[in-house]
Amino acid sequence: MGFWKSLFSSSDAPPAPQAMQMEDDPSKAAGDRPSPRIFFSTEREIDLYELEELCDAVGWSRRPLRKVKKAIQHSFLVVSMWEQHGSHRRLIGFSRATSDHAFNATIWDVVVHPEFQSKGLGKALMKQVIKKLRSEDISNITLFADPQVVDFYRNLGFMSDPEGIKGMFWYPD
Ligand SMILES: CC(C)(COP(=O)(O)OP(=O)(O)OC[C@H]1O[C@@H](n2cnc3c(N)ncnc32)[C@H](O)[C@@H]1OP(=O)(O)O)[C@@H](O)C(=O)NCCC(=O)NCCS
Structure with missing residues (x-):
């Protein structure tokens, strides 16, 4: 709670991460x-x-x-997280999703800067992404979890291999 008080200075009762509003221009x-x-x-x-x-x-x-730029341009959704101090802003988190714009979206590149980890911000970032995708009526949201973060996503409601479905990959030789 101390951390949130220091960040959300305008209120005696700082909002939980889930309550934060998305700002298009921080x-x-x-x-x-x-x-x-x-x-x-x-x-x-x-x-x-x-x-x-x-x-x-x-x-x-x-x-x-140049490929990262292209990936961002062609993503369905990009959600970034910023720390703003006066006129200075710093990128502290990022995530993006690709989609067929109808049924499916896949979340990529979920990251929170180490200085800001373990404060609920990764969860807040993911909730923003999910909220935005749901607002576009996307119902099938998938992602590829590194082994050490499976439980982070599980906590957010993601399931491994639902109904035995396996993610499969093809790589060039
Ligand atoms: C994974 C990552 C985004 C989590 O962000 P974070 O801000 O540290 O996570 P939060 O503080 O919001 O944690 C939310 C919850 O998930 C849990 N959690 C966080 N990281 C976890 C992990 N690696 N494994 C299991 N649980 C984890 C927290 O304990 C917390 O649980 P709670 O709600 O019961 O208190 C962040 O650690 C990160 O950027 N890691 C490096 C990049 C990476 O691995 N990205 C994922 C690629 S698939």
């Missing part, structure tokens, strides 16, 4: 408040170097930025 909402605040955004104008830094921070392998 800078508008933050105004001149001196304390850091956290916002979500669905804007796709992400500084690719900043995103690369975020992915580096969790030890992911680097990917060609």
